[in-house]
């Protein structure tokens with residue numbers, strides 16, 4: 240368990256560099272990430288490189304005993320490059336160029352930018368591969384930040400046409416897959432294919448979903464290009480920093496090319512931008528919502544099923560949320576422990592010193608604008624001592640898994656059908672209810688090996704192919720228990736209706752798995768809560784309801800809505816396990832009751848927790864974390880506000 244910081248030597252006078260490095264070491268930091276936006280200073284004019292300042296800075300950091308994560312600077316193409324090759328610019332959905340003056344203003348599909356990327360990454364990798372301070376690489380910075388995955392320019396269109404040709408081979412196959420017979424949308428050749436923007440009304444969702452896949456692949460291929468070049472010169476691990484809500488590319492696929500997954504955790508900023516209800520935002524405005532942060536920790540652990548890093552951890556206020564409250568005292572320390580409790584190896588803060596100019600000047604650092612320590616520094620100092628006496632702990636496999644999938648997110652969010660629909664929110668509601676029941680949850684991809692889990696929750700498994708249906712059936716036959724949420728089994732991978740009246744191997748495999756057919760669907764208005772009855776009690780649901788017809792399953796619950804009756808929850812048993820189909824998006828009260836029933840049936844220990852108290856197990860040790868301004872009781876004793884209790888004896892040696 241180590242600490243680090245993001246540092247921009249190019250922002251500060253050289254006189255401060257050595258002192259900065261010494262102070263970093265004194266604070267207990269071991270890692271420093273640098274360089275990711277520095278192209279303009281590394282190559283101020285075409286082919287006139289100036290690596291001297293970065294050499295000096297890396298030397299100083301290395302001499303102080305720090306390890307460097309060196310970022311490739313491709314998130315910020317410099318002005319001369321943009322003026323010389325303006326075709327690199329990204330184009331937004333409205334057809335406007337996203338121009339120079341901030342960052343991420345390039346398209347992954349620009350041949351010019353791919354060439355320039357290869358050149359600068361190769362120069363950097365060759366130059367620093369053997370620098371003694373180099374510990375790891377970071378490719379680019381936050382793919383997808385500022386909505387930068389989908390670009391709608393000339394090069395993007397050509398690349399999309401090629402992608403479609405490689406996928407479908409013949410245009411008739413594409414027309415069939417997209418159901419282009421509708422509204423005369425048939426194409427006669429791949430070079431006719433348009434991008435799904437600037438249409439009169441919404442574009443065809445099959446077209447859009449393929450464009451989303453293509454755009455995700457483009458970002459992943461661009462990242463792979465960088466990784467391959469770096470690996471030619473260096474054997475140091477390669478990372479990239481992903482982030483919550485930058486979800487226009489498939490993080491599971493990106494992870495395959497990386498050695499280390501890192502993510503950028505801004506608990507207060509993320510909460511402000513999340514779809515969580517306003518009262519919760521107010522309640523947690525100084526601590527962040529515990530589950531919002533840990534959901535991402537668990538997802539990013541799940542990308543490779545191995546420890547991740549937090550590359551950027553909020554150290555104070557951010558500058559980019561609608562409101563930017565100060566974190567409560569103690570939260571920087573608590574977030575750091577929370578990350579380690581969910582399997583992080585390194586937590587690194589953004590940034591060392593607050594910028595005195597430009598877009599992020601209202602963003603806090605470990606140090607203030609004037610270079611004096613800000614209050615997070617005190618908390619980091621405390622962590623330095625705490626981490627020294629913490630034993631090395633690793634994550635236990637959980638008994639419960641939650642399945643998460645980007646394609647299902649894209650497909651359902653493309654056609655929400657109910658105003659409040661958001662795949663992410665449904666997945667989060669499931670996670671939140673389980674965490675509120677004090678259960679550890681692993682987040683996995685639907686096609687992953689599920690055998691280790693006693694119970695698997697799958698919100699909105701919308702897009703189905705035969706392989707997936709069979710994979711899930713094998714899990715259930717072998718004794719697995721699967722709970723499938725609303726909007727599942729509705730579509731083929733082409734985003735067309737699966738149950739189209741023609742028996743197909745996929746439809747049979749899906750019906751074999753679930754034993755149901757969806758008879759009707761209801762897309763509710765916001766704030767409408769209808770009733771269902773389960774075990775002789777009424778509960779509420781909102782946003783979505785699938786009304787089931789039973790083929791080979793039994794009913795567990797029924798709707799009690801004035802406009803329809805019918806089955807709300809159905810169960811099909813398999814050789815040693817079962818599938819439960821949950822047709823509606825339940826309120827928290829229903830999820831708590833129903834999930835707790837499912838956990839009890841599998842003898843999985845659980846208990847209801849306060850919204851602000853969380854329990855996590857690491858190496859069979861318990862962490863209790865208090866995200867409130869009140870003292871909270873826990874089995875390990877009372878927890879002061881924004882503090883934690885651990886059953887690790889040595890942890891308390893500090894207090895003696």
Ligand code: GAL
Nearest residue numbers: 380381384503557558589602
């Ligand atoms: C991150 C980004 C950083 C910085 C930070 C501010 O999303 O990677 O470069 O902008 O936000 O909170």
